[in-house]
Amino acid sequence: MSSRRFYCPDIPPVGSMVQLNAMESAHALKVLRLKAQDPLTLLDGNGTLAEAVLIVSDERQRQERHALCRVDSIRRIPRPTPAxxxxxxxxxxxxxxxxxxxxxxxxxxxxxxxxxxxxxxxxxxxxxxxxxxxxxxxxxxxxxxxxxxxxxxxxxxxxxxxxxxxxxxxxxxxxxxxxxxxxxxxxxxxxxxxxxxxxxxxxxxxxxxxxxxxxxxxxxxxxxxxxxxxxxxxxxxxxxxxxxxxx
Amino acid sequence: MSSRRFYCPDIPPVGSMVQLNAMESAHALKVLRLKAQDPLTLLDGNGTLAEAVLIVSDERQRQERHALCRVDSIRRIPRPTPAxxxxxxxxxxxxxxxxxxxxxxxxxxxxxxxxxxxxxxxxxxxxxxxxxxxxxxxxxxxxxxxxxxxxxxxxxxxxxxxxxxxxxxxxxxxxxxxxxxxxxxxxxxxxxxxxxxxxxxxxxxxxxxxxxxxxxxxxxxxxxxxxxxxxxxxxxxxxxxxxxxxx
CATH class of the missing domain: 3.40.1280.10 (SPOUT methyltransferase, trefoil knot domain)
Structure with a gap:
């Protein structure tokens, strides 16, 4: 698991692309200043963890704060019991x-x-x-x-x-x-x-x-x-x- | 135990008087504005709890922030084990x-x-x-x-x-x-x-x-x-x- 974790409520299947929302994109691009190919971890709040990489991060994209990721692997984490x-x-x-x-x-x-x-x-x-x-x-x-x-x-x-x-x-x-x-x-x-x-x-x-x-x-x-x-x-x-x- | 608790590292025997230090006196007289005969609890940091009352609290004493207490009862609390x-x-x-x-x-x-x-x-x-x-x-x-x-x-x-x-x-x-x-x-x-x-x-x-x-x-x-x-x-x-x- 990367120590750079982002919330992404809809994680698509492995190999697919997903764009982080405005707040998470700002966190990735503006605060952490991640670059193309940097690894990150997505979590959907519903038990899914995905390893992903940042795909493009040119200056225009950074300005617009659109962080696009490619999902490379997915793990389902069992819900802890007892709830x-x-x-x-x-x-x-x-x-x-x-x-x-x-x-x-x-x-x-x-x-x-x-x-x-x-x-x-x-x-x-x-x-x-x-x-x-x-x-x-x-x-x-x-x-x-x-x-x-x-x-x-x-x-x-x-x-x-x-x-x-x-x-x-x-x-x-x-x-x-x-x-x-x-x-x-x-x-x-x-x-x-x-x-x-x-x-x-x-x-x-x-x-x-x-x-x-x-x-x-x-x-x-x-x-x-x-x-x-x-x-x-x-x-x-x-x-x-x-x-x-x-x- | 009163909910007004004060730190008093040297608690004297029952019936004796003790003056709280400057910081604790300010807390009692200035912050809480306690009055004569108000009950308070003293703790010495070394396992002793004492019930006490504030003895005098005239305007001069309040200005000088000297809180004088009379100790009415003392309890020794065992040190928790295991440490x-x-x-x-x-x-x-x-x-x-x-x-x-x-x-x-x-x-x-x-x-x-x-x-x-x-x-x-x-x-x-x-x-x-x-x-x-x-x-x-x-x-x-x-x-x-x-x-x-x-x-x-x-x-x-x-x-x-x-x-x-x-x-x-x-x-x-x-x-x-x-x-x-x-x-x-x-x-x-x-x-x-x-x-x-x-x-x-x-x-x-x-x-x-x-x-x-x-x-x-x-x-x-x-x-x-x-x-x-x-x-x-x-x-x-x-x-x-x-x-x-x-x-």
């Missing part, structure tokens, strides 16, 4: 970008911003386009060809009805007591990970989650920011689900 | 702050910035004072009374000699192959977690780590930024070490 659905009370501003990036690197399938009782930040539906750009950038950066789907912001109760029942929620640690053990049987069935706002889920919300057999989990006894809870709990779940690669 | 020693190739600028914050929230004992072959950022010894302020802020934010020790930046080879032998290093995923299982026996002995720079450890560095029985581990098949690898692998280690609290 992890992240439901997260969005933290403020830039911190939501951090959440989106880490969730992409760690391979979640969907991300649903949830509106909780103790929410600090009311997510804007207009933010969705920006969030999608962040997810695409994170796919390119991490090499993950599976673009997570970002759902529209959704009230907690609606999300609860629409989500796979199995999973975990990030709990504010209740005590200094020694940890007990989870012995969840993991299979290939989808999992939900619920991360509440900085103030945590309300007691009512926690009870609804537990009534659906969503298991409370915390990493250590201290308070985690949302931006820390997301990667730490995804790391724990990968490890519990044996998705971590001990090489 | 986790983080050795990390520091990412650029603000991203190192993110690493320090998450490592504090997730309870590591020491942090050593390491100089690796593929380093992107040469850490500055002068940065240490700023890093310590970040760690103190993260202790206050997360309620962790154990302030991590930050070591001076250290070449990879020197760090290797000075570190507990057991542990893991973050590996760039080598293949799409299904994950295998780690069956590390975890006890109370200290653990090291090694996180390399964005380009990963060099082959020579990886071989030295493996020669010391430090186990390669990765979370999923994609490339993680250092800021993601630190919390995700700490989450996985907590979970492997049964340090995660399933309540």
């Amino acid at each position: 992890i659905h992240l439901l997260v009370a969005p933290p403020r501003g830039k911190n939501m970008d951090t959440v989106l990036k880490t969730a992409t690197e760690l391979g979640v399938e969907t991300i649903t911003p949830i509106l909780c009782q103790f929410a600090v930040s009311k997510p804007d539906v207009d933010g969705k386009a920006t969030w999608e750009q962040t997810l695409i950038a994170a796919c390119k950066q991490s090499g993950n060809p599976w673009l997570p789907t970002i759902q529209p912001p959704c009230p907690f109760h609606d999300a609860l009805g629409a989500t796979p029942k199995r999973g975990f929620f990030g709990a504010v640690p209740q005590s200094w007591s020694p940890s007990s053990e989870t012995s969840s049987p993991f299979g290939d069935e989808p999992l939900a990970l619920w991360i509440g706002p900085e103030g945590g889920f309300s007691q009512a919300e926690e009870q609804l989650l537990m009534a659906q057999h969503v298991t409370p989990i915390s990493i250590g006894p201290w308070i985690l920011r949302v931006e820390t809870a997301v990667p730490a709990l995804l790391g724990a779940i990968h490890s519990l689900a044996k998705r971590s690669n001990a090489l | 986790i020693h983080l050795l990390v190739a520091p990412p650029r600028g603000k991203n190192m702050d993110t690493v320090l914050k998450t490592a504090t929230e997730l309870g590591v004992e020491t942090i050593t910035p390491i100089l690796c072959q593929f380093a992107v950022s040469k850490p500055d010894v002068d940065g240490k004072a700023t890093w310590e302020q970040t760690l103190i802020a993260a202790c206050k934010q997360s309620g962790n009374p154990w302030l991590p020790t930050i070591q001076p930046p250290c070449p990879f080879h020197d760090a290797l000699g000075a570190t507990p032998k057991r542990g893991f290093f973050g590996a760039v995923p080598q293949s799409w192959s299904p994950s295998s299982e780690t069956s590390s026996p975890f006890g109370d002995e200290p653990l090291a977690l090694w996180i390399g720079p964005e380009g990963g450890f060099s082959q020579a560095e990886e071989q030295l780590l493996m020669a010391q029985h430090v186990t390669p581990i990765s979370i999923g098949p994609w490339i993680l930024r250092v800021e993601t690898a630190v919390p995700a692998l700490l989450g996985a280690i907590h979970s492997l070490a049964k340090r995660s609290n399933a309540l």
Whole structure:
């Protein structure tokens, strides 16, 4: 895989030509100043990785920012299992970008911003386009060809009805007591990970989650920011689900 | 525990008075504008949490930014086991702050910035004072009374000699192959977690780590930024070490 990765939602068959969109073309020609025959990797956000080369890159083409590529090989990458659905009370501003990036690197399938009782930040539906750009950038950066789907912001109760029942929620640690053990049987069935706002889920919300057999989990006894809870709990779940690669 | 937490390296016995330092006093009196009898929590960075009240806060004292507290109760919090020693190739600028914050929230004992072959950022010894302020802020934010020790930046080879032998290093995923299982026996002995720079450890560095029985581990098949690898692998280690609290 080339370290120069580009988003190309419609990758044609091997031997065919494809033109990158305006934003990706600008990235290739203006930012990286790639030249003819330079190798690059395309990812379609739907599990396909293609090795390609930049075909022509004369001055006129560079000016017009049309990057044309020839596809030389294609790989289908299996969708990671179990699918992890992240439901997260969005933290403020830039911190939501951090959440989106880490969730992409760690391979979640969907991300649903949830509106909780103790929410600090009311997510804007207009933010969705920006969030999608962040997810695409994170796919390119991490090499993950599976673009997570970002759902529209959704009230907690609606999300609860629409989500796979199995999973975990990030709990504010209740005590200094020694940890007990989870012995969840993991299979290939989808999992939900619920991360509440900085103030945590309300007691009512926690009870609804537990009534659906969503298991409370915390990493250590201290308070985690949302931006820390997301990667730490995804790391724990990968490890519990044996998705971590001990090489 | 009050949600207003202050760093106070010398907490006196119950019933005694203590004056917060200039920075903490400014935080209490100027930023939060606390008043007489307001409750606050003190943490000494060495495992002690104290509940206290602000004693006087007249206008003169507020101007001079001297916050005087009376200690009402004290709790000793056991040092988390196994101790986790983080050795990390520091990412650029603000991203190192993110690493320090998450490592504090997730309870590591020491942090050593390491100089690796593929380093992107040469850490500055002068940065240490700023890093310590970040760690103190993260202790206050997360309620962790154990302030991590930050070591001076250290070449990879020197760090290797000075570190507990057991542990893991973050590996760039080598293949799409299904994950295998780690069956590390975890006890109370200290653990090291090694996180390399964005380009990963060099082959020579990886071989030295493996020669010391430090186990390669990765979370999923994609490339993680250092800021993601630190919390995700700490989450996985907590979970492997049964340090995660399933309540």
